[in-house]
Amino acid sequence: MKYTRFEKARIVGARALQIAMGAPLLIKPPKGVVDPVQLAMLEFEKGLIPITVRRRGKLIKGPAV
């Protein structure tokens, strides 16, 4: 699913908090990367974070064509 940048920020942020509080990682950390935010971003890019967004209402782009 295509996330808006707010959704992405929220997801990455929540995951980074979990990592910072000691949660196990879902990827193998590359050498030298310790920052939770960076690690969360790597997980997000691989699509591994099991957090998603609940969107309420229909996303309408304009009047019915």
Place this chain on the structure above:
Amino acid sequence: MASKATINALIKKGLSKKLAEKVAEYYTLTQLKKVSYEELEEKIGKDAKKVFEKLGRKIEGKEKKEEGKKEKRKGKRRKKEEKEERKIKERTVKDEILKILKERKEYLPPIVVDELAEKIESKKLHNKLRIIVEKAIEEYNKHLMEPFEACGMVAAQSIGEPGTQMTMRTFHYAGVAEINVTLGLPRLIEIVDARKDPSTPMMTVYLEGVYRVNKEKAKEIANKIEVTRLINIAEIETDISNMKVIVKPNLKAMERKDIDMNDLIKAVKKLSKVEIKEGKEKIEILPKDENYRELRRVSEEVKNLKIKGIDGIKRAIIRKEGNEYVIYTEGSNFEKVLELEGVDKTRTITNDIHAIYNVLGIEAARNAIINEAYETLQEQGLNVDIRHIMLVADLMTSDGTIRPIGRQGISGEKASVIARAAFEITVDHLLRAARKGEKDELKGVAENVIVGQPIKLGTGSVELAIDVKKLGKVKK
């Protein structure tokens, strides 16, 4: 040169013997078929008309005009037909575009679809139609804002920041031809506050048809709309000893403005409580009650008496732009000026937004707001993306009337008590709300900031949930 054959032929056609003889003096029958009316008239005088009639010839000038008119009518008809054909072709292209949109489940605004159809039709790109539409969809989606973007805040800052660079001073004689127009920050404030009368109303009157290219005709219209008062075209004397006001018209000035004595007299007759005596080159006005106060009142009224022109138009100036004449007026009376013959109703504009709202409706008013605000900023050298101004205009006109941004308008109609109290007149709002027992649902930005909660825009709009499918993969 009079040939008997010619004479007889002419008599047969119906001319009198005398006339036939006269004509045959100068021309043979074949020559008569080609000679111009003017030439014949020179030779035989007024009878030329009769000759032409009997010969079945139309008088040259008129004949050519008829031909010209026919050609014009044919040309117009052809143009109309071509236009209709084009419209039908555009509609089929449009239908194809809409079909593609439907199957891809995408959206393009109607105006974009129309423009695409027109361009594809005019440049004959039917074979590339699909690619063009797909590219258009891609570009459109790239430009879309994401949901819950704080567009109002962005728009406010985008207009406000250049606003700090605008001058507070209004320049005199800014604009076309010595007409004073409010510029810069004061003008922007006028627009956003939806002021009912702008401080410098102005109209740009475009003309059509003959009036557009002919200077004299354009002057005619300018004289029709510019207000001429009696004092501009006549000498007014107050004769105290005889208790009357004497008006001596200045014929030259009257001629320049296209006014005759009858117009004058008609206007003067409208005065109340006076007796009017028309003289040879003057008009005497005597107040019915003979006292100084009446005399003075009459004198003042006479001086300011409007003879010609539309109320509100102080000055009208004609200018040539390209190959047409355009009239700029100081003062604005949109309704009345549009009614005049020769005025192009599709292009004439004014800077009085409420006038546009009253005459042309709310959508036109919205466009007027956008144009006026955009031009005001452009004139100051500031480049603000038009979508921010469009947002402001949309907000002002969203309920069908022009609402000012401010206490009397949008800001004062907010549902939240705290937001209104934070804007202006704090204690009033809080007191009234407390007395009524009002509830504030904390839906908007201002109240949430005051209370200390995240706002419902941006990341505050996101509701997280566990993605069960991905969680399954994690356990492995």
